[in-house]
Amino acid sequence: MINQTISPPVLSGPPVSRWRGPFPELRRDTLGFLLHCQTYGDVVKLPMGLVLELLLRQRDAAMYVLNHPADIKHVLVTNQDNYRKAPVAPSESRIFGQGVLHTEGNMHHHQRRLLLPFFHGNHVTAYADLITGKTQDLSDRWQDGTVIDIAQEMAYLTLSVIWRLLFGREASAEADTIRETIAVGQSLIKLQYDSLLASVTPLWVPTHTHRRLTRGLGAMESMIHRFIKERRESSHRNDDVLSLLLAATDMDGRQLRDEEIRDELMTFLLAGHETISNALTWTWFLLSQCRPVQERLTCELNKVLGDHLPTAADLPRLRYMKMIWDESLRLYPPAWSLHTRLAHTQDHLPSGAVLPSGAWVFISPWSLHRNARWFPDPDRFDPERFSEAANRTRLLFSYIPFGAGGRRCLGESFAELEGLLILATIASKVRLRLVDGQRIRPEPVMTLRPNVPVQMTVERAGITEPHFVVA
Ligand code: HEM
Incomplete structure (x- = not known):
């Protein structure tokens, strides 16, 4: 009898630099490179190059990009205990x-169990009124015809919401420090993408960006420590994350130290x-590019909300808005x-590929979501992909x-909850039109953000008069 064994597929990938691996390509055009990788198969092997092999002291170090949902499920769910998060840059672990x-491991499980119910x-x-209230305050300030930077407006709005959730108080002067620190953090991350040296340089090395980031972080930390101290000294307990953490214990039953509380809050x-x-910024951008979708949304909002502010109970009836959000x-x-x-x-992955011990596994929602195998005509904005029928058949x-x-x-x-309530509150009152002549592209930093400010004109008139009615 012939003993037939199926050998695993030989993994390939785009040609990369012998010394510097895929990093020059990734730096030049991260998002484009990831899309290009899809053409090399379900699992794409990218040797990390001799420089990293030496630094990591890992022979044949390679990154494996997963493009197939079954393999992704295997790594994230079925066999998740075989994987841990890779070490982060010194600046990230400092933050x-x-x-x-x-x-x-156990510490992570303990933290999740503590925080998830919140x-x-x-x-x-219970936070719905807070969200809609703050959104209404913001959008009421927008005059008909004014031009706003929607990315900035959304950043301040969402910051003020999370601030209340965490600390039970209003963000005021602090909001500017935080936004500035985040902006410096983003530019440092960008710098780290562009240079391996920057990514391994500790934060105490006094470069210009490091100094600015350290200063900003210092200000944020002293703020957080002040909040912890004030709350410890008062008998008052709020329904916020700070109170939750102050009442919590670690795995050994000890109260959390200030440093541990600081880390969670940060x-x-x-x-x-x-x-x-x-x-939200991308959703406003997409809506501004597709008038029929915007009009159908207006119709739905008129029908479900009339002229009242949205509540959490309204959300299940705002089906089309949810489809827009998902898309x-x-x-x-x-x-x-x-x-x-x-x-x-x-x-051994379901696709047949074998990942060696020490493999660096890379999963990108960006490229997965734009793979024509799972989403035909993937670059087209089409909320119908998330209709109830489509949800049932999606892989x-x-x-x-x-x-x-x-x-x-x-x-x-x-x-x-927050995203949908903000969308409903604003879209039922105003329409946002993209100012002509801007070239908005996604920039992959800590999150996928627009490469430039997104200028939009506020239109109030006619918003309650859609051109057609949804059944
Ligand atoms: C649209 C908004 C959001 C998106 C798209 C998003 C996406 C993600 C993703 C993809 C992960 C998993 C990362 C990984 O597996 O490597 C993650 C983890 C996490 N997210 Fe979010 N997130 C969002 C909003 C939030 C909000 C509002 C909070 C907190 C209030 C939050 C807190 C966290 C935390 C703490 C983790 C780590 C979980 C863990 O490792 O156990 N995220 N998020």
């Missing part, structure tokens, strides 16, 4: 510390507003790449804006 975003179910819907502050703000997250997923995973041991794990498995986004329910 997030031991917050839930970066820990592993961001789920009825608990998040994580939620950064993870919890930049993402939603970009998702926007498909085309412009704020988390354009998941955190790179490292394989503990060799792993699982082909759409992962919030990741999957044990590290799925902790703030997903909250993000959806």
Whole structure:
């Protein structure tokens, strides 16, 4: 009898530099390169180059880009215990510390169990009035015909919401420090993409950007420590994350130290507003490019809301708006790449590929969502892709804006509630038209943000008079 064994497919990928691996290509055009990688198969192997092999002391170090939903499910869910997050740049670990975003194993489970209930179910819907109230205050300030930078407006709005959630107070003067620090952080990340040296340089090396970032972080930290101290000293407890953390214990039953509380708060502050703000900015951009979709949305809002402010209870009836939101997250997923995973041991993927122990595994919602195999005519904005019928037939794990498995986004329910309420509140009052002559393109930094400010003109007149009626 002949013993037939099927050998795993030989993995290939685009040609890369012997010394510097795929990084020059990635730097030149990250998003384009990832799309190009799809043409090389379900699993694309990118040798990381001799420089990194030496630095990491890892022979044949390679990055493996996963393009097939079944393999993605395997890594993120089925065999997730075989993977951990790859080490981060020194600046990133200085910012997030031991917050839930970066820990592993039992500590990570403990943190998730503590924090998840706060961001789920009825608990998040209790924040609906806060969200719509703040949104209304903001949009009431927009005069008919004025030009606004919608990215900036959304950033301040979402920051003021998460601030209340975390600290139970209003963001005022602090908001500017935070936005500035985030902007410096973004430029540092960009610099790190452009230069390997920048990505391994510790933050204490006094470059211009490092000094600005350290100053900003210092200001944010002293603010957070002041809030912790004030709350510890008062007997007052709020329904906010700070109170939750002050009452919490670690795995050994000890109260959390100020540093641990700081790390979680910093994580939620950064993870919890930049993402939603970009998702909203892209949604306004897409709506401004597609009048029929905008009009159908107006119709739905008129029908469901009349002239009252949206509530959480209205959201299930705003089906078309949810389809728009989902499609926007498909085309412009704020988390354009998941955190790179490292394989503990060799792993056999459903597609037949074999990942060696120590493989760096790269999963990009950006390229997955724009793969014509799962989303025909992938660059076209079409909310119908998320109709109820389409949702039933979509291949699982082909759409992962919030990741999957044990590290799925902790703030997903909250993000959806906030995003949809902000959309409904604004779109029922004004229409936003993109100012002509701007070339808006996605720029992959910490999140997928527009490369330039997004100027939009506010139109108030005629918004309640759509051209057709939805059944
Ligand atoms: C549209 C908005 C958002 C998007 C697209 C998004 C996306 C994601 C994704 C893809 C991950 C998984 C990363 C990975 O597996 O490497 C993640 C993790 C996380 N997100 Fe979000 N997120 C959003 C909003 C939020 C909000 C509002 C919060 C908090 C209030 C939040 C907190 C977190 C945290 C703490 C994690 C880490 C979870 C863990 O590792 O256990 N996110 N997010």
